[in-house]
Amino acid sequence: VSGGEFDLIRMLKGQLAQRHGDVLLGIGDDAAILRNGTCVTCDLLVEDVHFRRATTSLHDLGWKALAVNLSDLAAMGARPILAVVGLGLPPDLAEAGVVELYAGLDECAATYGLDVAGGDVVRAPVLTLSVTAIGRWDWMALRSGAAPGNRLAVTGPLGASRAGLAILEGRATGDDALVERHRRPQPRVAEGHALAGMASAMMDISDGLASDVVRLAEASRMTCVIDLDLVPVADGVESVARQLGELPTRFAAAGGEDYELLVAIPEQAIARARAPLLVVGHVTAGEPGRVIFTGEGSDDPPRGFDHLDQV
Amino acid sequence: VSGGEFDLIRMLKGQLAQRHGDVLLGIGDDAAILRNGTCVTCDLLVEDVHFRRATTSLHDLGWKALAVNLSDLAAMGARPILAVVGLGLPPDLAEAGVVELYAGLDECAATYGLDVAGGDVVRAPVLTLSVTAIGRWDWMALRSGAAPGNRLAVTGPLGASRAGLAILEGRATGDDALVERHRRPQPRVAEGHALAGMASAMMDISDGLASDVVRLAEASRMTCVIDLDLVPVADGVESVARQLGELPTRFAAAGGEDYELLVAIPEQAIARARAPLLVVGHVTAGEPGRVIFTGEGSDDPPRGFDHLDQV
Secondary structure, eight states, rough: OOHHHHHHHHHHHHHHHOOTTTEEEOTTSEEEEESSSEEEEEEEBBBTEEEETTOOOHHHHHHHHHHHHHHHHHHHHHHEEEEEEEEEEEETTOOOHHHHHHHHHHHHHHHHHEEEEEEEEOOOOSEEEEEEEEEOOSSSSOOOOOOTTTEEEEOOBBOOOHHHHHHHSSSOOHHHHHHHHHSSSSOOHHHHHHHHHHHHHEEOSSOOOOHHHHHHHHTTEEEEEEEGGGOOOOTTTHHHHHHOOOHHHHHHHOOOOOOOOEEEEEEHHHHSSOOOEEEEEEEEESSSEEEEESTTTTSOOOOOOOGOOOO | OOOOHHHHHHHHHHHHHOOOOEEEEESSSEEEEEEEEEEOOOOOEBTTTTTTTTSSSSSHHHHHHHHHHHHHHHHOOEEEEEEEEEEETTTTTTHHHHHHHHHHHHHHHHTOOOOOEEEEEEEEOOEEEEEEEEESSSSSSOOGGGGGGGGEEESSSHHHHHHHHHHHSSSSSSHHHHHHHSOOOOOOOOHHHHHTTTTSSEESSHHHHHHHHHHHHHHHHHHEEEEGGGOOOTTHHHHHHTTTOOHHHHHHHHHOOOOOOEEEEEEHHHHOOOSOOOOEEEESSSSSSSSEESSSTTTTHHHHHHHHGOO
């Protein structure tokens, strides 16, 4: 969600009561959490806001709609069990299209070992998908636990999805693997589960490291320092960034839809982590919610991707 | 969902694999069910398909969007814990409108003792609500368990919501309480929980007894017999039905959005049930999926309400 909607959620958070003893965490993090080990996350995808049918195949849309939700579960450390899908069908979408969409959903579900349950199928003016993913947590990590001295690290190199989008849109040339990373994001479910027990804070990078780290800093009421020189750049991204006249590390830090995880973690825990971790900065007890960029490009700090403005 | 979409769900049901051992029941009933006692249901509500902002206040819309989901949980015998809401906002909906919508959601949540967690807030061409309700079951009832000799019974008199809609639309005059029943449906959560342990089959009446009993007959592969003379008519409905030139029992049997429960239950269990039960028919081992109407009006059997055609 973008800035304006994020403020709205904060306002609603104040308005909504927490009343059921089985709910550990409601609004505000990547997912809601129940005491019985259940974790729930929900995304609404709307045609011409989040995707265009002209440029996204229905199969890819199905994959991505589910993958994005699984990434939210991964961000809490939960492993997926079930996805419930609500589908709003426009008049011009034939039954074959629905089958293709579900085939994409089911391919992603098979890859990550969960079930898909149809929830509701209704009419709508544009193709609308609501995906709710249910997972189970053994231990969990929130956005709000970062502590002074923690390292900030990511689970993999960044920028591939953004580079893939540039290639898809004809703004650059490059490897098909980058396009594939954009079309079929791979949520870090196993990594999230492994890291949840040792990370102080965790979230997924959906809007780009540069934006998402602000949310972690806000939720944890800490200052986060990102050294742009340390930002790991995915294979093939450097060439695409250069074609677009951008510094590769800065390009990667602003790249949305990578769906790697961002963790704040004690330095001594990094070596024991059963997931790859690439350090990009650290946490300090400075001004709450502030992010400081250092290194090359920090004089013009990168800005993240805003889903709502990128159609 | 209407007939066409119901067929689509059946087709998808064949396509989707059941692979996670924690999922007891996926697509097809009122809700999906997990082995750990969790029950999940999802509805997508789209402006100008399911409601119009000109005739439904945002507060009522919030209440109803959640109530409908709670009714699906009630139909399985589950008690609600949490609702996760995805919201698609059109450009012309001001922030105050969102607050009003959430106030309605939260009033319903308070009445039934659950939490509301915001999930996702996005842009959309028309107001779009996705509500996923999570509940817990101790025991459950499916649509598919009806057995020959079972009585068919409902948890309360019918037709109030349909009569309320006719009053709202100026097609009849009548009691404000009927309008209230249309605007603020009261899902039978406690009744569902009490009946789940003793009913052979259970579902909620969202599209009208006359349509929904067909689904129960299909899922159970039985013939259901409904005696229209036994259909209980809610207070004040008779006068509205007469104004519209309809037989009150037939009007009530075709009345959508009452959200009472329909159960198939052994006759000897009815007296022990800790919920009101009004017998309307019985189950026989006839042609699977067939419904036979008897009594006055059965020469022209009532048809249920189709959400998709009633805007």
